[in-house]
Amino acid sequence: MTETLYTNIAQLVTARPGPQRGAAMRDLQVIPDAALLVRDSVIAWVGERTAAPAAAHTHDLGGVAVVPGLTDPHTHAVWAGDRLADFEARISGVPYEEILARGGGIRSTMRATAAASVEDLIALARPRLQALRASGVTTAEVKSGYGLDFGAERRMLTAVRALQPEFGLVPTLLIHVPPTEARAEYVQGVCEDLIPQVAREGLAGAVDVFCEKEAFTVAETRRIFTAARAHGLKLKLHADQFQTLGGTELACELGALSVDHLEASGAAQVAALAASDTVATVLPGVTLHLGLPAAPARALIDAGAILAVGTDLNPGSSPLFSAQLALALAVRLNGLTPAEALTAGTVNAAHALGLTDRGALAPGQRADFLALHSADWRDLTYTLGGNPVRDVFTGGTPA
């Protein structure tokens, strides 16, 4: 048994285990002059330093604030090539959807990614995941979706599997954009070949679909989701990024883990999410980088939805390598309070991946926590551009 008591914590923000909705997202417990006992990678005790139990080892954190480790519930961290030409074109006025419709955008990243080996993909993804880790991420979801063919999709998921032990990754199979020809056959292949293979080999725990005018219809999404469920995989969805097609309502009906994006969501989608256990994941990096409207996070929280924030790290719509900055942007762009942002980036983000063992600093939870540079936890969502995270601990071990 290894046992360490972390002491000299100016403020310890516990958050509450499990998903939080509505006003409960603001209800953080902040313990001044605190201590934290970790036994074998798990939190054994938290409280005021003066009441701390004795432990075999102690670790003085130097009088700073401690918060739970962040979960990034939405990334596309594995890709090859770049989207710098798209970026310039968009800045001079060509819309993201038009670039995609012309065969660029996501399709150009697919061409570059399909040409890369598993080793190339691992080498390209590692520094991106290191950047996320330095920003406070102790668990990250990584999607496939840039494979032109099923072999390339499997190579992406194999790269995620190789990086998993180093970074605590959760892999998702993303069915991203259909081929320009033989679309019905592609969807059939996804349902009858790709999903069964991925489920059999344990390469992903969930299936995500991009439900949008330039991608998959609601009917195609339903078909893919039905196959995913039949093979024991969980559901996630990219929906309402540009248009509200009905994907959010479908995902809520089928009990998806999360619906992500929501920039174009209106009252009907807010109501559907608030009445469900499906997490509404907002991605402020996309709002900033594509100049889209901010997802209605304030309305979602006020209506009682479970809200999470992710980076959506990807080369086209969100080159955002910091989960801390995603939370800071959610406060500015989506109207979250700092406390709501912390909940959105910890327990609620973990729930968006079906994980309940992390995100709060409470007995029995994984000992994933961050020591900030500051004595005040609010620096986590205040700082723009600098990194307020000093040390990252995963399972009680410095990362």
Ligand code: NIG
């Ligand atoms: O989450 N919108 C669809 N998929 C990604 C973007 C991928 C890309 O542009 O490469 C997203 O925004």
Ligand code: FE
């Ligand atoms: Fe995405």
